[in-house]
Amino acid sequence: MMKLTFFAEQGIVQTGGETITLLPKEHALLYYLYRHANQLCTREQLLNAVWPMEYPTDRTVDDHIYRLRKKLKRWIHIVSIQTVRGQGYRLIFNTSFPINPLTKDNEITASYTALLDKYHLFGQGEAMQVLAANQSALGFRVAEEKQLYLEAVKGNFSFFLRPDLSFKQKGFYLLFLYWHIQPNSEKALEYIKKASARQVLPPLWHEEMKFNIIDLYIETKRFMQARQALNRYEQQICEPDMQGFRLFFYNKKLLLSVLEKNHAEAQKWIQHIEQLLPSHPYLREKGLFLVIKGLWLLSQKRFSKADTSIEEGLFALQTSRFIPHLIYGARLLRYFSSPLITEHPEVTARYGQTWEELSELYAFSFLEQRIRQQLDHFL
Incomplete structure (x- = not known):
């Protein structure tokens, strides 16, 4: 699955070196869908997660999904929001996305892993997340144990x-x-x-x-x-x-x-x-x-x-x-x-x-x- 990197304070989402700017509720909505990728999220679940202290309607969710789809259009080859009629929405990733041939190059992986370790040593958590989020585009794979660690580092x-x-x-x-x-x-x-x-x-x-x-x-x-x-x-x-x-x-x-x-x-x-x-x-x-x-x-x-x-x-x-x-x-x-x-x-x-x-x-x-x-x- 491709990784999206979320920066709530700036209201932006990144992948593959590209950035999309979102409004606060759009950002929260996409983040919730991303955390539950490939799962059905009902409108009720989305309302409770994104508008917990407000009283919006189903139409509010639909309007925000519409705007999100427009902003995500440039990443349609990577990710999209699927409508499940009468139930809700599902964030899905394009599994046919072409694999970067460099991921099979051990030298590339070793170089980026060394860079990731250097960022870790110097306490540069944001740089670690950006590097890991772009591993597919850069042509390397983060080992599973490091990926788990990165989830902890960012507070997930x-x-x-x-x-x-x-x-x-x-x-x-x-x-x-x-x-x-x-x-x-x-x-x-x-x-x-x-x-x-x-x-x-x-x-x-x-x-x-x-x-x-x-x-x-x-x-x-x-x-x-x-x-x-x-x-x-x-x-x-x-x-x-x-x-x-x-x-x-x-x-x-x-x-x-x-x-x-x-x-x-x-x-x-x-x-x-x-x-x-x-x-x-x-x-x-x-x-x-x-x-x-x-x-x-x-x-x-x-x-x-x-x-x-x-x-x-x-x-x-x-x-x-x-x-x-x-x-x-x-x-x-x-x-x-x-x-x-x-x-x-x-x-x-x-x-x-x-x-x-x-x-x-x-x-x-x-x-x-x-x-x-x-x-x-x-x-």
């Missing part, structure tokens, strides 16, 4: 609730999302320990989770376990192939120092990371660092500097277009700013705003319930 979290994906394919993402979108760190840790004990994740994701679980040790105040786990990575993190993990590792050390209220150690790690950033200009890691540094500044009651660091950190995370990392940054602020300055609740109250906005945008309560059901089923 409901994708991982699909029943046609095995737990081996989606388990890491379900565990990771469950931890990030709900407040119970203990429950998240319990699920991850179960998954690790049963070795239900592929080896690569199993190792990745062992690295990420350190944050949960810190969150649940298992500080000794966190230090022991960090110590096991101390030498490994200096190896050349661990370059992409280096700042994540030091951010964990900084977070541990901040939550332990070890101010001298925290200051040491802040200085170390700031020295590394010019040679490691990775947007996600920089954003998380500035958020954690902001927490430390809060604990020092340096509120103005804390605000600046946190705002810059959230902006960097938003710019990276790595939605899970933005959520994690907002989570750190939501759940850990208040314990650091309990005597100033008015200062930390505003730090929950980004979390609340993301919670509404990505339907955290719905996701939490559905993910929990799947984890209970599989684990």
Whole structure:
């Protein structure tokens, strides 16, 4: 299936290097049809999805479909909207679209895969999505595991609730999302320990989770376990192939120092990371660092500097277009700013705003319930 890339803020849709500009409701309507491609979408479903707080009629849907078809006409060889008489509409892709012969060229695929990995290293989520969306035109194929990762990066979290994906394919993402979108760190840790004990994740994701679980040790105040786990990575993190993990590792050390209220150690790690950033200009890691540094500044009651660091950190995370990392940054602020300055609740109250906005945008309560059901089923 050809990929369409949606940019809601700009109201545009892209594929194969071409762009179409849509009105807000047209954009929302096409996005819903795209997420349910090749499925019948009734007018009632479309009304509820696109006009949830309004009272439009079936005619409203029909008029918007008419306008969408006109704008999609240039892509008729790729995609079209089919009318299912008396029922609704279906977005269908042209399966006879000619395959680019370059997709069989291993050198081309290797080159674009290396470029995709480079964008990933530097935290350029939007560039990753644009490259992947145009893989057919460019003549390469994104491997399945990378395609799954790209769905997570752009915040298409409901994708991982699909029943046609095995737990081996989606388990890491379900565990990771469950931890990030709900407040119970203990429950998240319990699920991850179960998954690790049963070795239900592929080896690569199993190792990745062992690295990420350190944050949960810190969150649940298992500080000794966190230090022991960090110590096991101390030498490994200096190896050349661990370059992409280096700042994540030091951010964990900084977070541990901040939550332990070890101010001298925290200051040491802040200085170390700031020295590394010019040679490691990775947007996600920089954003998380500035958020954690902001927490430390809060604990020092340096509120103005804390605000600046946190705002810059959230902006960097938003710019990276790595939605899970933005959520994690907002989570750190939501759940850990208040314990650091309990005597100033008015200062930390505003730090929950980004979390609340993301919670509404990505339907955290719905996701939490559905993910929990799947984890209970599989684990």
